[in-house]
Amino acid sequence: MTLSCIIVEDLQVAANYLMKCCEKSNLVEVKGHFTNVPDALSFVNENTVDLIFLDVEMPGPNGFELLDQIAFLPRIILTTSKKEYAYDAFEYKVTDFLKKPFTYERFLEALRKAQTAPNPPGAENIPAAETEISDHIYIKSDGKLIRLSNDSILFIESMGDYVKFVTADKKYITHNTIKNLEDKVNKHHFLKVHRSYIVNLHKIDDMRENCLFISGAEIPVSKAFRPIVISRLNIL
Amino acid sequence: MIEETFIDVVNEYPSLLENIEAAWLAGDVIALKRAVHKIKPLFGFVGLTSIQSQCLHFENACEANPSLPLLTSEFTLLKNNLIQTKLIIEEEKARLVLFNSR
Numbered sequence: 001m002t003l004s005c006i007i008v009e010d011l012q013v014a015a016n017y018l019m020k021c022c023e024k025s026n027l028v029e030v031k032g033h034f035t036n037v038p039d040a041l042s043f044v045n046e047n048t049v050d051l052i053f054l055d056v057e058m059p060g061p062n063g064f065e066l067l068d069q070i071a072f073l074p075r076i077i078l079t080t081s082k083k084e085y086a087y088d089a090f091e092y093k094v095t096d097f098l099k100k101p102f103t104y105e106r107f108l109e110a111l112r113k114a115q116t117a118p119n120p121p122g123a124e125n126i127p128a129a130e131t132e133i134s135d136h137i138y139i140k141s142d143g144k145l146i147r148l149s150n151d152s153i154l155f156i157e158s159m160g161d162y163v164k165f166v167t168a169d170k171k172y173i174t175h176n177t178i179k180n181l182e183d184k185v186n187k188h189h190f191l192k193v194h195r196s197y198i199v200n201l202h203k204i205d206d207m208r209e210n211c212l213f214i215s216g217a218e219i220p221v222s223k224a225f226r227p228i229v230i231s232r233l234n235i236l
Numbered sequence: 237m238i239e240e241t242f243i244d245v246v247n248e249y250p251s252l253l254e255n256i257e258a259a260w261l262a263g264d265v266i267a268l269k270r271a272v273h274k275i276k277p278l279f280g281f282v283g284l285t286s287i288q289s290q291c292l293h294f295e296n297a298c299e300a301n302p303s304l305p306l307l308t309s310e311f312t313l314l315k316n317n318l319i320q321t322k323l324i325i326e327e328e329k330a331r332l333v334l335f336n337s338r
Contacts, residue, residue, distance in 0.1 A: 004244040010274075011248075011274070011278070012247075012248050013244040013245050013248050013278055013281055014242065016240070016241070016244045017237075017241055017281065020240060020241075021237075024237065057273070081276065081280065100280055101277070101280035101281045101283075
């Protein structure tokens with residue numbers, strides 16, 4: 001099986017080496033080489049590829065930021081000179097991790113893994129089964145996976161293709177949608193109250209007409225969601 | 237593939253070295269650290285791990301002492317070694333080309 005791939009790597013030597021490995025293997029067809037994340041993103045948002053060889057540290061956004069923003073997640077082989085990224089690689093469920101420089105044999109091993117690996121299930125940030133019962137979630141922000149306890153989140157606000165997780169002392173922006181999060185957050189804590197807002201029910205200070213107030217922030221409540229909100233509040 | 241990799245390294249080396257020199261002359265420690273970081277993986281492809289370690293050491297020094305005067309002696313040493321290393325890689329490349337042409 002021949003896989004289509006792109007190489008995202010700012011170091012020309014490393015990119016050339018990868019291209020030669022790909023060519024020699026006859027197992028993978030290189031569709032493009034990009035030296036930065038925005039160019040690679042533009043390409044993959046318009047073209048489907050089976051595999052991305054992805055460097056982490058590049059000028060501008062890093063490789064993990066590409067994974068945060070990509071609409072469809074193909075198989076990923078990280079190529080980096082730092083072992084420190086192994087944990088992140090694991091968290092992002094990449095197919096393999098090649099520490100540069102690597103041998104052709106090691107490259108082939110990674111490629112075989114990619115050939116047999118199933119496609120990752122889209123760019124989903126949070127496994128539903130875990131978050132339903134978990135007291136925390138992990139979000140991808142600033143190229144990192146950040147652990148947020150349910151108790152620390154005040155509310156989640158939509159920002160188009162992004163959402164903002166608001167905590168008492170910080171805001172985290174991540175590539176996701178309210179619609180996607182709605183089914184994945186812990187329903188004991190969180191409730192969608194508006195098409196653009198999910199709130200932590202335990203953090204509501206007061207409710208006035210069609211607005212909730214959480215730590216000074218005014219959250220609109222849609223007419224359609226109002227009965228559900230009322231039913232979830234412990235009104236005496 | 238080894239010969240081609242050496243050729244790539246020799247081709248890319250001068251611009252990466254120039255970036256280091258330019259960052260030093262500009263007095264920009266952040267750019268200097270970034271430029272040294274960028275050249276570092278090159279040495280892995282040609283098996284020169286000691287200069288790679290020296291680059292890492294210098295990056296750490298930039299982090300610890302982000303002031304040019306404190307970095308002067310270490311930079312001079314690194315720069316000289318980088319120039320020497322360039323010659324070594326060029327020699328090895330020439331040897332490889334010769335060997336493969338026989």
